[in-house]
Amino acid sequence: MSEHGTALGGSNKTDAVWRLRSRGCWQEAAELLRPTAETDPSAALDRAELLIEQCMFTAAHWEQAEQALRLAEAGAATADQRAGAACSRGFLAYVASVLGPRDRLDEAQAALGRTSALLPPDAPGRPLLDFRRGLVAENLLHDRTAAWIAYRRAHEGAGRIGDELLRSYTWRHLASLSLAAGETERAREGFRASLTIREELGFTVGVAPALAALAEVSEAAEAVRLRAEAARLVQALGGVPVWLARRLNPVPAPAAPPDGRA
Template sequence: MWRLRSRACWQEAAELLRPAAEVDPATALGRAELLIEQCLFTAAHWTAAEQALRLAEALATGPEERAAAACARGFLAYVASVLGSRDRLDEAQAALGRTSALLPPDAPGRPLLDFRRGLVAENLLRDRTAAWIAYRRAHEGAGERGDELLRSYTWRHLAALAQAAGDRDRAREGFDASLRLREQLGFTVGVAPALAALAEVSAPEEAARMRAEAARLVQALGGVPVWLARQLGAARAPGAPPDGRIGREAQGTIS
């Protein structure tokens, strides 16, 4: 399953999970998360993700299962707001607030919730201070639980905030850590965005090499992430939107 997911084969992985997902809440949620991740990288397949998430919500019974489904709902609303056709900020905030109410402070799902709250703060509310606080909590929690994939994301977003604040050294440290983790985990679909981010705070010659490698990976994976494919194909034009929306100004790091 990990091999398929890491190589952008979300639909194939989801099909393997379909039979068990019809009856098992944990599998249904895992399948929904897979298809939401597909939306994040492709800016498409919204209906499949929505249907899978509704099934996960219907099967959820206990507080932790309902919290996990609500957290996924908040993430789908966030991704749709950034890459889709309409603003779903209110839905994202309500779902993540519901998640927080259902989870005890030390619950295993807290780091992921904190990270997703950071995404909303950074990219929808444009509140970098709130985003930094949420990302730090997520980063520390992911470290305590050994969630290295989540740490690859928290490193990346903390680095992006450092870059926005003009701290190139800290930004480079974070982007480099994110890239190393993704390479170690074999999260192939996440390596190209990590390379492109690190290129932004690297010397010109090194940056050119990283962008070329990122472009090669995007092409090898069939053009995903689509927002990075557009960015790399835009001859590094200023303001090229990374989120798949023509004409929308790019701000922040979306994934």
């Protein structure tokens, strides 16, 4: 399982929300936005994105994210707001398809298609839309070529608008595709760039996945160190991301009782 990301962020986020989010305290961050989310569509969408990201890292709390997103959808009045809500809807459906109880591919594709119809070609929301389309192509449709094209568009667009967190995600996913194609050096470059950005931003909850990814293309001794560092960080954050915690600390098989009974 690889990490799949949302690029919630921007100048309208308070430092407190960012600090909580970056440590994996999504509930607390969402509570800070609750007072304005009832009347401000932008705050409602920001809150929904936080709770969808929580689903991505915990594989839980689905209904809370759904409720927050329905509030954002109901309050969306402008084309940009409707596009943002549709993009979030597509991402939640994608995350639920990968980590949740059922396949929601059709919903994800339909919502991202609505987003595309609502956004002008040069809209600031395009890079995030392209990234999420890449996720669907790679992990639900298993079309690496389409994923690569979408990730490249997202990567270049994120650079134009200065969204470094999104670039940390695009670096990682482009690197994963490079690794799958046998291009180890290119993969190493991308994984290292992703890790550097996350460390510089202080996106602590996203550092462990970046460490584990870099370990995949590192020499044996360095790989052991990177995985150990990732495991310590996951433990310090309470076991998130859950899918990475399982991979770094697999549950051992139960020991047989002394008398040999199962």
